[in-house]
Amino acid sequence: MNEELILALKAISKERGISLDILVDAIESALMSAYKKNYNTNCNVRVNLDRETGKIDIFASKTVVDEVEDKYTQISLENARKINPLFELGDVIEEEASAKNFGRIAAQTAKQVIMQRIREAEQGAIFEEYQEKEYEVLTAIVQRTEKNGVYVELGKTDGIIPFNEVIPGEAYAPNDRVKVYVLKVQKDTKGPQIIVSRTHPGLVKRLFELEIPEIQSGVVLIKSIAREAGQRTKIAVASTDPNVDAVGACVGQRGVRVERIVNELHNEKMDIIEWDPDIAVYIAKALGPAKVLMVYINESEKAAKVIVPDNQLSLAIGKEGQNARLAAKLTGWKIDIKSQSQADADAEMNLADENMHAYIPDVDTEEQQ
Numbered sequence: 068m069n070e071e072l073i074l075a076l077k078a079i080s081k082e083r084g085i086s087l088d089i090l091v092d093a094i095e096s097a098l099m100s101a102y103k104k105n106y107n108t109n110c111n112v113r114v115n116l117d118r119e120t121g122k123i124d125i126f127a128s129k130t131v132v133d134e135v136e137d138k139y140t141q142i143s144l145e146n147a148r149k150i151n152p153l154f155e156l157g158d159v160i161e162e163e164a165s166a167k168n169f170g171r172i173a174a175q176t177a178k179q180v181i182m183q184r185i186r187e188a189e190q191g192a193i194f195e196e197y198q199e200k201e202y203e204v205l206t207a208i209v210q211r212t213e214k215n216g217v218y219v220e221l222g223k224t225d226g227i228i229p230f231n232e233v234i235p236g237e238a239y240a241p242n243d244r245v246k247v248y249v250l251k252v253q254k255d256t257k258g259p260q261i262i263v264s265r266t267h268p269g270l271v272k273r274l275f276e277l278e279i280p281e282i283q284s285g286v287v288l289i290k291s292i293a294r295e296a297g298q299r300t301k302i303a304v305a306s307t308d309p310n311v312d313a314v315g316a317c318v319g320q321r322g323v324r325v326e327r328i329v330n331e332l333h334n335e336k337m338d339i340i341e342w343d344p345d346i347a348v349y350i351a352k353a354l355g356p357a358k359v360l361m362v363y364i365n366e367s368e369k370a371a372k373v374i375v376p377d378n379q380l381s382l383a384i385g386k387e388g389q390n391a392r393l394a395a396k397l398t399g400w401k402i403d404i405k406s407q408s409q410a411d412a413d414a415e416m417n418l419a420d421e422n423m424h425a426y427i428p429d430v431d432t433e434e435q436q
Contacts, residue, residue: 084192096114097180098116126163127139131143131157150162197261203248219245232264249262250262250264250267271300286308291303357383358376375405380409
């Protein structure tokens with residue numbers, strides 16, 4: 068162990084991004100284990116590796132006794148007083164031990180421990196790096212599909228898209244590049260496990276933040292997102308600047324901005340809605356592209372009854388109830404939709420006790436893309 072060792076450790080530290088202190092600790096720990104194994108002892112050992120010269124000093128703690136029964140853990144009073152005449156029985160002293168007497172087995176043990184610590188340090192560094200990327204979007208390269216999900220390369224390590232986080236109907240081929248949302252980073256016996264998603268609403272949010280400068284600057288705010296991955300997303304946005312159209316900023320000239328997001332999500336339909344502080348207006352917009360005649364709200368139950376023209380009922384509800392379902396998720400309100408004729412004929416529809424909000428005809432529900 069000499070200066071060449073220090074140079075090698077510094078090279079490993081730089082190449083693999085591992086702290087030199089961690090590597091030095093690994094060497095010291097390895098030599099401690101090797102010493103104990105080589106001499107078959109559990110004595111207390113302290114190892115010091117000089118970070119400049121590479122010189123290694125090994126010290127064994129020994130108890131001062133009258134009669135030595137274990138030379139690795141004990142020292143006679145006579146020999147102890149040769150070191151320091153003030154030593155008494157029961158004192159503990161440190162005596163330098165030589166690493167030159169280590170055998171081949173000890174060297175192999177040291178090497179194994181060093182490699183293990185280096186792997187642990189690498190895994191720890193990767194875990195910390197990717198833990199900071201939780202809830203962010205990364206570009207992934209598809210590697211393979213197995214029974215538990217799709218494995219992807221994320222740069223320094225791999226991740227997995229579990230099948231329940233795969234967009235329905237989306238197929239992956241090796242080397243495909245896809246944007247993924249980092250859902251969870253957790254420790255595993257084999258190293259960091261990074262779970263990523265293609266279905267999480269957070270993916271849409273981050274894509275809009277990356278694509279729309281006004282969102283990055285805080286001029287346009289994302290208020291809410293409701294998503295059924297692979298089919299349709301509703302996103303409510305608001306502007307903090309009266310001179311900036313929030314929906315227009317997200318759509319972009321000729322739809323170029325939102326088109327890039329839609330393409331990344333394999334043509335998932337994107338409804339961009341202007342958020343409104345008036346919940347009745349907000350609900351009406353959320354049900355777009357259907358026209359809304361009236362919205363009746365119950366504040367205490369966060370429930371709304373919505374009246375639409377007869378010819379707009381199926382559009383308001385959507386295929387298999389999707390439009391109404393997404394509007395409810397987006398607004399956080401229960402929404403009951405009725406046609407005008409149904410409302411007129413429904414004797415049980417008691418609106419007298421509810422706080423009525425009239426739908427404003429000027430609201431544009433055709434902002435969706």
